Amino acid sequence: VNVFFRPIDKINSVIETYPKGIAGFRRYLSLLNTDPDIADTRGAVDAPKLSGAISFRDVGFGYEHGRSILSHINLEVRPGETVAFVGPSGAGKTTLLSLLPRFYEVGAGSIEVDGIDIRNLTLASLRSQIGIVQQDVFLFGGTVRENIAYGRLDASDADIREAARRARLDEAVAAMPDGLDTIIGERGVKLSGGQKQRLAIARMFLKNPPILILDEATSALDTQTEREIQRSLAELSEGRTTLVIAHRLATVRDADRIVVVDRSGIAEEGSHQALLELGGLYSRLAQAQHH
Numbered sequence: 001v002n003v004f005f006r007p008i009d010k011i012n013s014v015i016e017t018y019p020k021g022i023a024g025f026r027r028y029l030s031l032l033n034t035d036p037d038i039a040d041t042r043g044a045v046d047a048p049k050l051s052g053a054i055s056f057r058d059v060g061f062g063y064e065h066g067r068s069i070l071s072h073i074n075l076e077v078r079p080g081e082t083v084a085f086v087g088p089s090g091a092g093k094t095t096l097l098s099l100l101p102r103f104y105e106v107g108a109g110s111i112e113v114d115g116i117d118i119r120n121l122t123l124a125s126l127r128s129q130i131g132i133v134q135q136d137v138f139l140f141g142g143t144v145r146e147n148i149a150y151g152r153l154d155a156s157d158a159d160i161r162e163a164a165r166r167a168r169l170d171e172a173v174a175a176m177p178d179g180l181d182t183i184i185g186e187r188g189v190k191l192s193g194g195q196k197q198r199l200a201i202a203r204m205f206l207k208n209p210p211i212l213i214l215d216e217a218t219s220a221l222d223t224q225t226e227r228e229i230q231r232s233l234a235e236l237s238e239g240r241t242t243l244v245i246a247h248r249l250a251t252v253r254d255a256d257r258i259v260v261v262d263r264s265g266i267a268e269e270g271s272h273q274a275l276l277e278l279g280g281l282y283s284r285l286a287q288a289q290h291h
């Protein structure tokens with residue numbers, strides 16, 4: 001999963017390219033080898049405020065010529081729906097979701113948001129409405145406040161506190177030497193894994209995008225922390241279209257729909273119960289989780 005990792009010093013050039021309103025996906029940009037050729041198409045317009053309907057229409061994609069990763073992907077996601085993506089490692093879940101913010105261009109077919117081909121939208125306006133929570137949270141060596149407001153520099157103190165509260169980061173912040181003004185990172189306080197996750201969630205409450213992409217953490221947190229983060233994420237996804245690369249059975253069970261991706265594309269789709277009864281790839285994956 002960490003094959004995309006790039007050193008943090010690369011982040012500055014990325015920030016310059018995308019000056020505002022895009023917390024989270026900058027991190028993604030730093031993780032993924034995004035295609036440098038992707039830019040606004042001629043005549044691209046700013047996206048209206050999206051309701052979060054997403055359509056993948058016969059989408060095909062490969063990183064290298066002649067080596068297809070995804071083909072004939074068809075998927076309709078309703079505004080506010082939570083869809084869990086599961087499947088074997090390397091099946092293409094991350095790849096599929098990275099096409100939505102146009103980190104890569106589809107090789108075939110199209111992706112639409114609210115009925116608009118994403119290629120007809122400016123990158124900044126598209127990406128400002130997609131929030132991404134990665135398992136490796138990008139933090140820089142500033143204050144907690146700056147790290148939460150990252151991507152929304154105009155945020156008020158009240159907004160930042162509210163975001164921290166909703167992400168259940170407020171107690172931890174209160175216990176820090178300088179509260180929100182505590183320096184974190186190498187020169188300051190080191191955050192725990194759970195606190196980093198909460199900070200990432202606080203960023204998203206502040207950013208308030210209609211579409212969320214969650215890459216669920218696989219790293220071990222203690223059960224209590226994990227449950228709380230799960231609850232915060234559930235609250236965060238409330239009223240937003242949420243696409244989650246799911247590693248936990250609980251997440252999958254709570255999703256409105258499960259999409260099972262394997263090397264040939266979408267293998268199965270349906271509810272937890274329906275897929276168990278189908279007795280296919282999903283039921284085997286679910287079974288493997290119990291052992």
Ligand code: ATP
Pocket residue numbers: 001032033063064069087088089090091092093094095096
């Ligand atoms: P995991 O659950 O392990 O994260 P995944 O289902 O998300 O897996 P992807 O990360 O999308 O799968 O990878 C799908 C395929 O694409 C893999 O074979 C992977 O090696 C390949 N791949 C991913 N990123 C790149 C890249 N930047 N360049 C070339 N190949 C890539």
